[in-house]
Amino acid sequence: MNTLLEVRSGPAYYACKANVLENLEVKLRKGNIRKVLVIHGRKSWEVTEPFFPSLEHIETIFLTYGGECSDPEIERVKKAALEHGADALIGIGGGKLLDLAKSAGNSLQKEIILIPTLASTCAAWTPLSVIYDDNGSYVRYDIHEKSTWMLLIEPGILLNSPINYLRAGIGDTLAKWYEGNALAEKLATKSVCIELAHLAARQCQEVLLTYGEEALADLEKGKWTDALQRVIETNIITSGLVGGFGGQYLRVAGAHSIHNGMTSITQAHHLLHGEKVAYGILVQLVLEGKFSEIKQLLPIYQVLKLPMTWLDIGLTVEHKAELQQIAAHSVKEGEDIHLLFPDINKEKVAAAMENLEILTNHANQSTD
Numbered sequence: 239m240n241t242l243l244e245v246r247s248g249p250a251y252y253a254c255k256a257n258v259l260e261n262l263e264v265k266l267r268k269g270n271i272r273k274v275l276v277i278h279g280r281k282s283w284e285v286t287e288p289f290f291p292s293l294e295h296i297e298t299i300f301l302t303y304g305g306e307c308s309d310p311e312i313e314r315v316k317k318a319a320l321e322h323g324a325d326a327l328i329g330i331g332g333g334k335l336l337d338l339a340k341s342a343g344n345s346l347q348k349e350i351i352l353i354p355t356l357a358s359t360c361a362a363w364t365p366l367s368v369i370y371d372d373n374g375s376y377v378r379y380d381i382h383e384k385s386t387w388m389l390l391i392e393p394g395i396l397l398n399s400p401i402n403y404l405r406a407g408i409g410d411t412l413a414k415w416y417e418g419n420a421l422a423e424k425l426a427t428k429s430v431c432i433e434l435a436h437l438a439a440r441q442c443q444e445v446l447l448t449y450g451e452e453a454l455a456d457l458e459k460g461k462w463t464d465a466l467q468r469v470i471e472t473n474i475i476t477s478g479l480v481g482g483f484g485g486q487y488l489r490v491a492g493a494h495s496i497h498n499g500m501t502s503i504t505q506a507h508h509l510l511h512g513e514k515v516a517y518g519i520l521v522q523l524v525l526e527g528k529f530s531e532i533k534q535l536l537p538i539y540q541v542l543k544l545p546m547t548w549l550d551i552g553l554t555v556e557h558k559a560e561l562q563q564i565a566a567h568s569v570k571e572g573e574d575i576h577l578l579f580p581d582i583n584k585e586k587v588a589a590a591m592e593n594l595e596i597l598t599n600h601a602n603q604s605t606d
Contacts, residue, residue: 363478
């Protein structure tokens with residue numbers, strides 16, 4: 239039995255419905271909140287402002303996001319919250335901004351309210367922040383002691399989100415199964431919570447493979463449909479439950495380590511987090527020798543337009559140094575790929591990337 243597991247299931251309050259923000263002031267006042275610091279990006283505020291209520295009895299201070307969830311940016315937000323005496327922090331934006339709000343709020347022991355403007359990660363659900371440096375390279379992730387107080391999803395906001403972010407969310411969330419299942423297979427026994435996490439991981443895969451293409455098409459048409467809501471809530475909620483109930487036993491493994499390696503090269507900076515993770519899934523599956531699963535995924539990747547080749551991630555065969563750099567960074571000490579492959583090294587990762595390139599090129603030629 240897994241005795242070291244600490245469960246953080248998710249926000250204390252969650253709602254996804256039209257005009258969900260109308261009751262925000264009532265809920266803040268019931269929580270004895272008198273001053274709030276609202277952290278937002280420029281684009282995220284543009285799409286949120288039409289839905290954001292006038293907080294007549296709540297003193298509201300607005301702070302524009304600097305662009306990264308980095309240690310200096312966390313300190314800047316904390317300083318602003320302390321200067322203004324904020325009782326709570328409201329984060330409005332994508333995954334990095336929400337991680338920033340969680341990190342600053344937990345450090346100050348303040349309540350946190352999250353309003354996602356993208357459905358690209360489970361950041362809105364999980365009590366975890368991924369920390370980068372100011373150049374966008376991965377540094378670490380921090381697990382917080384306390385979950386978010388409120389998570390509020392306004393469909394009208396997400397209907398204005400770019401389609402590539404939903405696509406990236408599908409890639410990131412697919413990893414919940416491929417990483418989580420690989421880790422679960424190594425456990426001799428599973429606790430009730432880990433069984434729940436494993437079921438949630440499977441649900442992530444099933445929903446996304448069934449509804450992913452339809453949801454992307456619906457978002458492109460600006461239509462809020464059952465398929466779109468299923469995919470959005472899977473990216474945010476079901477995905478978050480995998481780590482929330484499974485903790486270190488199911489959270490991340492090889493795919494995210496490959497992602498971390500990819501953040502070290504500038505050529506891959508055009509890819510979103512989930513797109514890098516999606517490529518990492520395929521590399522992990524090569525390392526596992528699960529070629530039948532790769533064969534199943536490649537046509538789905540083509541339809542969903544997820545990266546599967548070196549060209550997709552901004553590289554060619556000439557970029558040998560960059561490919562080696564990805565491999566080296568992905569196996570650094572402390573990387574979660576070691577949970578799956580204790581004897582992993584950069585040579586094995588580089589070889590897996592080369593083998594994947596052969597497989598994907600063969601698959602592309604077969605469909606031409």
